Amino acid sequence: xxQGFDLSYMVEVIPKxxxxxxxxxxxAFISLAFGFLLGLVLVIFRLRKGKVLRGLAGAYIRVIRxxxxxxxxxxxFYGLPVLxxxxxxxxxxxxxxxxxxxxxxxxSGAYFSETMRAAYESVPKGQYEAGVSVGLSEFQxxxxxxxxxxxxxxxxxxxxxxxxxxxxxxxIFTLGVVDLLGQAKLISTNGYGIKKxxxxxxxxxxxxxxxxxxxxxxxxxxxxxxxNRAAT
Amino acid sequence: MIELNNIRKAFGDNQVLRxxxxxxxxxxxxxxxxxxxxxxxxLLRCINFLEKADAGTMKLxxxxxxxxxxGKKEILDIRKKTAFVFQAHNLFNNKTVLENVTEGLIIGxxxxxxxxxxxxxxxxxxxxxxxxxxxxxxxxxGGQQQRVGIARAVVTNPxxxxxxxxxxxxxxxxxxxxxxxxxGLSREGITMIVVTxxxxxxxxxxxxxxxxxxxxxxxxxxxxxFFEAPKTERAKKFLAMFEYESVDFLNS
Amino acid sequence: xxxxxxxxxxxxxxxxxxxxxxxxTATSMIVAMPISFLIALARINRVPVVSQVxxxxxxxxxxxxxxVQIYLLYFSLPRMLNAFFASIGFGISLSGENPxxxxxxxxxxxxxxxxAETFRSAIQSVPSGQMEAALSAGLTxxxxxxxxxxxxxxxxxxxxxxxxxxxxxxxxxxxFVIGVVEIMAEGKLAAAYETRYIEAYLVVFVVYLMVxxxxxKMFSVLENHFKRYxxx
Numbered sequence: 007x008x009q010g011f012d013l014s015y016m017v018e019v020i021p022k023x024x025x026x027x028x029x030x031x032x033x034a035f036i037s038l039a040f041g042f043l044l045g046l047v048l049v050i051f052r053l054r055k056g057k058v059l060r061g062l063a064g065a066y067i068r069v070i071r072x073x074x075x076x077x078x079x080x081x082x083f084y085g086l087p088v089l090x091x092x093x094x095x096x097x098x099x100x101x102x103x104x105x106x107x108x109x110x111x112x113x114s115g116a117y118f119s120e121t122m123r124a125a126y127e128s129v130p131k132g133q134y135e136a137g138v139s140v141g142l143s144e145f146q147x148x149x150x151x152x153x154x155x156x157x158x159x160x161x162x163x164x165x166x167x168x169x170x171x172x173x174x175x176x177x178i179f180t181l182g183v184v185d186l187l188g189q190a191k192l193i194s195t196n197g198y199g200i201k202k203x204x205x206x207x208x209x210x211x212x213x214x215x216x217x218x219x220x221x222x223x224x225x226x227x228x229x230x231x232x233x234n235r236a237a238t
Numbered sequence: 239m240i241e242l243n244n245i246r247k248a249f250g251d252n253q254v255l256r257x258x259x260x261x262x263x264x265x266x267x268x269x270x271x272x273x274x275x276x277x278x279x280x281l282l283r284c285i286n287f288l289e290k291a292d293a294g295t296m297k298l299x300x301x302x303x304x305x306x307x308x309g310k311k312e313i314l315d316i317r318k319k320t321a322f323v324f325q326a327h328n329l330f331n332n333k334t335v336l337e338n339v340t341e342g343l344i345i346g347x348x349x350x351x352x353x354x355x356x357x358x359x360x361x362x363x364x365x366x367x368x369x370x371x372x373x374x375x376x377x378x379x380g381g382q383q384q385r386v387g388i389a390r391a392v393v394t395n396p397x398x399x400x401x402x403x404x405x406x407x408x409x410x411x412x413x414x415x416x417x418x419x420x421x422g423l424s425r426e427g428i429t430m431i432v433v434t435x436x437x438x439x440x441x442x443x444x445x446x447x448x449x450x451x452x453x454x455x456x457x458x459x460x461x462x463x464f465f466e467a468p469k470t471e472r473a474k475k476f477l478a479m480f481e482y483e484s485v486d487f488l489n490s
Numbered sequence: 491x492x493x494x495x496x497x498x499x500x501x502x503x504x505x506x507x508x509x510x511x512x513x514x515t516a517t518s519m520i521v522a523m524p525i526s527f528l529i530a531l532a533r534i535n536r537v538p539v540v541s542q543v544x545x546x547x548x549x550x551x552x553x554x555x556x557x558v559q560i561y562l563l564y565f566s567l568p569r570m571l572n573a574f575f576a577s578i579g580f581g582i583s584l585s586g587e588n589p590x591x592x593x594x595x596x597x598x599x600x601x602x603x604x605x606a607e608t609f610r611s612a613i614q615s616v617p618s619g620q621m622e623a624a625l626s627a628g629l630t631x632x633x634x635x636x637x638x639x640x641x642x643x644x645x646x647x648x649x650x651x652x653x654x655x656x657x658x659x660x661x662x663x664x665x666f667v668i669g670v671v672e673i674m675a676e677g678k679l680a681a682a683y684e685t686r687y688i689e690a691y692l693v694v695f696v697v698y699l700m701v702x703x704x705x706x707k708m709f710s711v712l713e714n715h716f717k718r719y720x721x722x
Contacts, residue, residue: 072656072702074663076674077695084687132328135288136387139322141346141394143314150345154332173555177664187558203569206562210554217553 016204019193023209026189033103033185034172037110041171044111045118052123063119070116075177079109083181106178110171117167125160126152158232165224169217176213186212239264239429240285240398245294245305247280254280255291256453262398262431267424269440269461270433272450273476278433281450282400285431286320287313299397318346321391325403327383329375335362335386336371342394361389365419381412388419392428399423401432437480441465449473497689500680504693507673508701510590514665514672515658518597519605519651525598526605527640530613533606544606551603556661563596564589564668589669593662601658608654612647613639645716652709656702663698673697 051063070078082105087097129152137147179188190209194202240262247255254277262268272278283289284305285296291305298319303312321342330338336358343354362368365385375383384404391399404420405413417439424430424443434440440447440461447464449457449472457464457473468474529548533541551559616639624634666675673694681690 069699072660072699073695074660074674074698076663077677077691077698080691081688081695084691088688130326130328132324132326133330136322136324136328136330137341138317139286139288139320139324140342140390141314141318142341144310146345150341151330151332158332169553173553176555176557179557180667187555187561190558191561202565203562206558206565210550210558210562213555213558214550214553218549221553 012201012204015201016208019205019208020212022193023186023189023205023212026184026186027212029103029183030172030175030185033106033110033175033178034168037107037175038114038168038171040107040111041114042118044115045122048115048119049122049126052119053126067116067119070113075109075113075174076180078112079105079177079181082109102181102183103178105181106175106183109178110175113174114167114171117170118164121160121163121167122156125156125163128159129155158228161228161231162224165220165228168224169220172216172220173213239299240431241297242281242285243295245281245284245291245296247277247284247289247291254453255284258294258450258453258455260448260455262429263445264397264429265427266445267430267432267443268446268448269444270431270448270450271435271437271440271476276450277453278450279402282322282402282431282433285398285400286317286322288322318394319397321394321396321399323384323387323391323399323401323404325407327375327380327387327407329378329383329386329390331375334372334374335367335378338375338386339390339393342390346394357393358389361393362386365389379412380408381415384408384412384416385419388416388423392423398429398431401430401434403433403435405434405436435480437465437477449476451476493686493689496684496686497693500686500690501693503680504673504676504690504697507671507676508697510670510672511659511662511701514590514594514597514662514670515655517594518601518658519655521598522601522605525602526609529602529606530609531635533610534613548603548606551600552607556600557664557667559600560593560596560664560668563599564592567592567595589665593665593668593670597658597661597665600661601654604657605651605654608647608650609643612643612650615646616642648709648713648716652706655705655709659701659705660698 048063048067051059052067054060083102086105086108087100090097133151133155134147137151138144142150175185176187178185179191182188184192186209190205194205242258242260245255245258245260246253258277258281260281270278270281280289284291285298287308290308294305296303296305296316298316301312301315301319303316329335330341333341336355339358339361340351340354343349343357344351349357359368359371362371365388367382367385367389370378370382370386375386378386388404401420405416408416413436417436420430420432420439421443432440432444442461444461447457447459447461448455449464451472457468457470459469463469464473465477468477529544532544533548535541620638620642621631621634624638625631629637662670662672663674665672666678671679677690677694680693681687
């Protein structure tokens with residue numbers, strides 16, 4: 007068996023892999039967008055005084071954080087159609103990717119809300135008090151003083167969550183969806199055993215590059231946003 | 239022109255304010271003295287609703303509030319008539335010095351930007367920070383931050399400015415300049431309620447001194463009387479803890 | 491509608507996967523800890539070459555999906571190990587048999603990458619004065635780390651480590667793709683046996699939840715025990 011590592015094959019295989027790139031990216035970013043909204047809702051619940059909403063949001067986050075991605079994915083895939091059929095909705099025509107979107111929205115919502123909560127709590131209460139003392143309404147003090155500062159704190163973690171979800175989308179391959187990983191498996195089972203390593207190195211490089219790009223972007227945004235605003 | 243009646247406030251089981259009756263006339267500088275835990279900061283914070291008093295009423299210029307019934311509109315109304323200077327400065331970290339001062343004018347009072355900027359610049363010049371308009375708070379010293387805080391409070395032209403231990407967080411060498419600033423404001427006839435430990439300042443500047451202990455006003459008198467001849471035992475004990483020299487704030 | 495009898499009866503089978511899951515999780519964590527400390531220390535002290543190599547390694551682990559790493563390593567490790575053993579005169583021919591062994595290796599590598607970052611920031615949060623005091627008292631650098639700095643770093647790192655252990659645990663749910671029979675694999679088997687997917691995966695979901703909660707409790711106890719080290 008030829009033991010050599012075929013670099014040219016690896017390079018050759020990258021464009022073939024990239025065919026699945028749009029799907030992975032779309033899945034990740036649609037989920038992240040919805041997840042951000044979900045995160046906002048959750049964090050508002052978490053910060054309220056009412057115990058019910060706070061408890062619900064808290065419980066949701068704890069449960070999600072104890073659940074492996076694949077378990078939620080499978081539960082949604084097999085369970086959601088049945089659940090919705092109980093209220094008369096027929097989703098049998100749904101694309102598998104849709105379940106992925108729901109799954110990753112649920113996860114990113116939990117991560118985003120924790121990030122937002124920590125960031126919000128890190129802004130000293132005095133900032134809000136100074137805002138209202140100067141005649142701003144509660145809403146104005148929040149949006150003009152507190153949230154901008156919280157956002158600066160949250161940025162790096164937002165970047166991390168994006169990377170995390172992007173990597174996690176690879177799990178949707180277990181449902182048979184041809185994302186980046188699915189594409190890699192397809193290509194590798196069509197070739198010889200030796201070629202498998204090159205394909206998987208190639209796909210891991212693709213993911214790695216995407217992660218690095220997002221990391222750099224996040225760093226850049228953070229520096230730009232917090233230019234002079236070093237808090238004492 | 240600010241009158242508080244029967245203010246009560248408890249934190250859990252701790253009754254911090256036990257029915258305070260307090261008043262301050264226009265142009266007066268009232269200094270509130272007391273030991274830690276006496277309730278003096280809480281009283282101040284109740285005035286602009288940073289703490290919500292459990293009971294009592296307040297008359298401020300032509301506004302009247304019942305603390306139990308106060309709604310968002312009343313609170314906002316009071317906050318637009320008052321200004322607060324914090325012990326920890328609390329400058330808006332995400333805004334420049336100039337923006338800190340104009341925020342209350344542009345957003346709070348819907349003043350046009352050019353007008354607000356002009357007024358803010360004037361105020362900052364007065365406190366000696368003309369070269370710091372575009373600096374962010376993180377780059378200023380404590381004393382400079384406090385001066386911005388004072389400018390921020392003054393520009394909104396409030397009925398009364400509330401000062402919560404304005405110099406307690408400052409390095410000793412910066413205390414003097416801040417107190418001079420306060421003395422200047424007092425001289426100009428701005429109505430001020432100041433919570434402080436600076437006895438010499440109180441003696442020189444106050445129109446009257448209010449001494450709080452255990453959530454009650456124990457003694458209330460003009461500074462001359464209070465410092466030289468306190469009437470109550472508790473006031474005497476309190477003053478004995480402090481040694482101070484008289485500093486001539488009015489002429490230094 | 492839901493067949494609770496089936497769910498209940500499938501529980502023993504699904505629970506059979508728990509020891510395997512725990513084995514992978516515990517072994518990875520325990521073996522990864524010293525490795526991660528070494529990586530962290532190498533990077534903090536900027537040991538030439540080594541720290542750069544480790545930086546790349548950590549970046550790769552954190553920038554690529556676990557599932558991709560599983561496949562990549564599963565395909566390449568046997569050949570790499572064969573080559574390694576051949577070079578030291580040990581002619582063996584490993585294949586993909588005994589996936590559990592490879593799974594443990596893969597998770598050790600994965601955990602080390604993440605844990606190295608956790609330890610790096612934990613060690614850096616211990617004031618440099620601690621090491622200075624240790625050296626002044628006549629300890630060697632190694633002793634300084636071993637007896638003074640690292641114990642304190644561990645305390646700071648505890649909450650993160652709880653997260654890491656839970657992450658590994660959830661990650662093991664993907665080990666079934668290389669043939670490891672852990673909780674998820676048992677779940678799939680149980681589901682397929684009577685095509686009762688929803689019930690089976692619900693049981694799987696609950697099992698993961700319970701194990702995660704136990705891990706949290708464990709770390710809670712640990713954190714309380716070590717509270718006395720904390721500098722206020």
